[in-house]
Amino acid sequence: MRYCQLVLGPAGSGKSTYCAALQKHAETINRVINVVNLDPAAEAYTYSAMADVRDLIQLDDVMQADDLDFGPNGGLIFCMEYLTEPDGLDWFKEQLGDYDDDCILFDCPGQIELYTHMDVMKNLVHQLQSWDFRVCAVFVLDSVYMVDSAKFLSGSLAALATMVQLEVPHINILTKMDLLNKAAREQLEVFLEPEIHELLSSEHSVSKFNKKYQKLTYTLGKVLDDFSLVRYIPLNINNEESLMDVLIQTDFALQYGEDIDVKTQDYEYPDADDGT
Numbered sequence: 498m499r500y501c502q503l504v505l506g507p508a509g510s511g512k513s514t515y516c517a518a519l520q521k522h523a524e525t526i527n528r529v530i531n532v533v534n535l536d537p538a539a540e541a542y543t544y545s546a547m548a549d550v551r552d553l554i555q556l557d558d559v560m561q562a563d564d565l566d567f568g569p570n571g572g573l574i575f576c577m578e579y580l581t582e583p584d585g586l587d588w589f590k591e592q593l594g595d596y597d598d599d600c601i602l603f604d605c606p607g608q609i610e611l612y613t614h615m616d617v618m619k620n621l622v623h624q625l626q627s628w629d630f631r632v633c634a635v636f637v638l639d640s641v642y643m644v645d646s647a648k649f650l651s652g653s654l655a656a657l658a659t660m661v662q663l664e665v666p667h668i669n670i671l672t673k674m675d676l677l678n679k680a681a682r683e684q685l686e687v688f689l690e691p692e693i694h695e696l697l698s699s700e701h702s703v704s705k706f707n708k709k710y711q712k713l714t715y716t717l718g719k720v721l722d723d724f725s726l727v728r729y730i731p732l733n734i735n736n737e738e739s740l741m742d743v744l745i746q747t748d749f750a751l752q753y754g755e756d757i758d759v760k761t762q763d764y765e766y767p768d769a770d771d772g773t
C-alpha cells in the first residue's frame with residue numbers, strides 16, 4: 498500500500514507552501530514525505546520534488562503550439578488531460594516508481610474547475626488507486642479571505658464540490674494563519690464553530706441583493722451545518738505543533754501506518770530490561 502495527498506485549492510491559497518512546510522516538518526520527525534509537482538504552470542517551489550509534470554508537458558509550449566489554440570486556462574486543462582492519457586500515465590507511473598508504504602504529496606494546479614466539476618482529477622484519483630495508492634484530498638483555503646461570511650460560504654461550497662466530486666477522504670486546511678491579527682483570528686474562530694448557518698443569517702446585510710438572497714445563504718449554511726460536511730483545520734506553518742496536528746489528521750484520513758508494524762497474536766514481546 499502507498500499513501501498520497503492531493504493538495505488542492507484556489508490559486509495562491511498556499512498549496513505549494515503547504516507541501517514544502519510538511520516535507521520539512523517530516524524531516525524533523527525522521528519521516529520521509531515526497532512531493533510531486535503536478536502544476537504544469539508552476540514557476541518555482543521550495544520543496545525538493547521527486548517528479549515534476551513540467552518534464553512531461555509545459556504550459557508555455559502548449560500555448561505556443563501552432564496547431565493548438567489555447568490561452569492559459571484552456572492550455573492548463575489540456576496539459577492535465579494529457580497527463581491522464583496513456584502516454585502521460587506511462588510517464589507518471591515510471592516517475593512514481595514502486596515503493597511500499599511511502600507518502601507522496603501531489604502539488605496540484607489552482608484551477609479548481611479541474612476538481613470541482615471536471616473529470617480530470619477524478620480520473621487521476623482512480624488511476625492512483627489502481628496503482629495501490631490510498632488517496633486523500635487536502636483542500637487548502639486562504640484564511641485571510643475566510644473572515645468574511647460570504648467568502649467563507651463560497652470557499653466552503655468549493656470545498657464541498659471537490660469532496661463530492663472526488664469521493665475520497667477529505668480534509669480542509671486554512672492556511673496563512675500567521676498573517677491574521679488578533680481580531681481576525683477571533684472572527685475566524687466564530688466561523689469554525691459548528692453553528693455556521695445561524696451566523697451567516699445573523700449578519701445583517703444592508704444591500705438589496707443580500708436581503709433578497711438571505712434565505713438562500715441561510716439554507717446553504719444550514720446544509721453545511723446539518724451534515725457536518727465542511728470542517729477546517731487552521732494551519733500556521735511557522736508552528737511545528739500546528740504542522741504536527743495537520744499531519745496527524747491527514748495520516749488518520751489515509752489510515753497511514755495502520756498496516757505497518759502490526760503486532761499479531763504470535764508477536765513475541767521482548768523481555769523487559771528490569772528483570773520483572
Ligand SMILES: Nc1nc2c(ncn2[C@@H]2O[C@H](COP(=O)(O)OP(=O)(O)OP(=O)(O)O)[C@@H](O)[C@H]2O)c(=O)[nH]1
Nearest residue numbers: 507508509510511512513514607672673674676734
Ligand atoms: N505568511 C504566509 N504566507 C504564505 C503562507 N502560505 C503561502 N504563503 C504565500 O502566499 C503566496 C502563494 O503561496 P503558494 O504556496 O505559491 O500558493 P499556491 O496555492 O501553490 O499557488 P498556485 O500554485 O499559484 O495556485 C506566496 O507568496 C507564499 O509565500 C503562509 O502560511 N503564511
Ligand SMILES: [Mg+2]
Nearest residue numbers: 512513536539
Ligand atoms: Mg503552487
